[in-house]
Amino acid sequence: MQDVEQVLAANAAFYAAFAAKDADAMAALWARRAAVACIHPGWHPLRGRDAVLASWRSILGGPGSPPITCSDADAHVYGDSAFVICIEHIPAVELIATNVFVREDGAWRMVHHHASSFARAVAMERDPEEEEPGPESGTLH
């Protein structure tokens, strides 16, 4: 596979582990040696593999973990690192994510996940004519 396809496959594996609530698969996806971080929606950043994996074990083991799917994944590859932007679909809500990967031991492994709310509904409401509403309509940058 080409790099872009490999990175998209790693991104898909992340959402498959998430949807399956498979903490072992999730742990295997994250980098072993490269420094990792994670920003869950609305929360402070977590730094380091131990803190990040503990958060995932808690999320995947909890009763509130919703089914999740991913769409519109777009990979940007720069040598041995890459990021993917995608839309996360959870019942009744959409989130937007940035997922960063590095090549480690020949595999693309996750080093950062940042997910946040996505105001597509709000944007549509503001200007139904505008296909790609710009951030200038927002109250912040």
Place this chain on the structure above:
Amino acid sequence: MQDVEQVLAANAAFYAAFAAKDADAMAALWARRAAVACIHPGWHPLRGRDAVLASWRSILGGPGSPPITCSDADAHVYGDSAFVICIEHIPAVELIATNVFVREDGAWRMVHHHASSFARAVAMERDPEEEEPGPESGTLH
């Protein structure tokens, strides 16, 4: 300067251009050839230098552009690419950002900015004993 210091300097230059509403300085910070993207708070992703810079010209030229400062910047460098996590301070609100950089023509240039709301106040409210509230307290992942 070492790579981490250079990346943190590039990140600081981004917020300096933002605070000064300097669209030319902002344009100079973004990569010329590497693919770029940007996720402003709550909005759909922008892809490509033209769309990203147009959004910044609109934001920096608008009357609603607030003063901004950055704190707690933490750089993760992987060869010729890097990302920074930091807290953005705008009056009455804090945001969390992931900024991705690549080395292009010997300079660290931005390829991605993802900013989103940061619920420190909410987290404190949920459990004032807990210094680092975990995402498991949230309603989403």
